[in-house]
Amino acid sequence: MLFLAAFAWWEILIFTACVIGFCAAVITEADGFAGIVFVATLALCQWLFKIDVWSWFKVHYPELLLFFIGYLIVGTGWSVFKWFRYVKEELTRCRQFKNDFLKSKKVEGNLIPKELLKAWETELDGVDWPPSPSKHRDALIRWIIVWPVDVLWAILEDFFVWVGEKLYSLIGKIYKGISDKMFEDMRKDLGG
Numbered sequence: 001m002l003f004l005a006a007f008a009w010w011e012i013l014i015f016t017a018c019v020i021g022f023c024a025a026v027i028t029e030a031d032g033f034a035g036i037v038f039v040a041t042l043a044l045c046q047w048l049f050k051i052d053v054w055s056w057f058k059v060h061y062p063e064l065l066l067f068f069i070g071y072l073i074v075g076t077g078w079s080v081f082k083w084f085r086y087v088k089e090e091l092t093r094c095r096q097f098k099n100d101f102l103k104s105k106k107v108e109g110n111l112i113p114k115e116l117l118k119a120w121e122t123e124l125d126g127v128d129w130p131p132s133p134s135k136h137r138d139a140l141i142r143w144i145i146v147w148p149v150d151v152l153w154a155i156l157e158d159f160f161v162w163v164g165e166k167l168y169s170l171i172g173k174i175y176k177g178i179s180d181k182m183f184e185d186m187r188k189d190l191g192g
Contacts, residue, residue: 018044026149029142072144078151079143087131094129 018041025034045051057064098112101123105116112120128135143150 014048015041015044023149023152026142026146027153029139034146071147075144075147078147079140082143082150083133083136083140086136090129090131097123 018037022034022037022041024030025037042053046053098110098120101120102110102112105119107113107116133140
């Protein structure tokens, strides 16, 4: 707390806004904006807080190099974990997609008959199965580079989704009431 007392409230607020902006940009995959916010945050540290970032980097480059190597190793491990989870989810979606296809064609079992292979290939046109790392290059690189934010979001996302679902269930009737009220005249015009 003593460290924070050295700064004005507006300096802390600006820095906090930069950190939140960076995290939001990473989570929403706005990579260019995240880069701009990161550079701006370094500049703010230099200007607002009188922290000479570049001199500090020059003095501590051996430690920074070791940190950077470790950081990339952990990030690479995180990206492998995330890729595994993503591929597993896609496999589940593919199996469900195949089951739905077989049901729609009234086929028993799990095998697609030869006469339906062409229709199956048409259904899959443009679908990335199995997932190709080259088509997901940006996400894989993001997972390596900004893994701390991604790990934090992975931990917090379930909580935020749970809160959102609870709020929706609490006020869902209000949303429905607004829609019904606003379209009341339209419904009457249609004889409903």
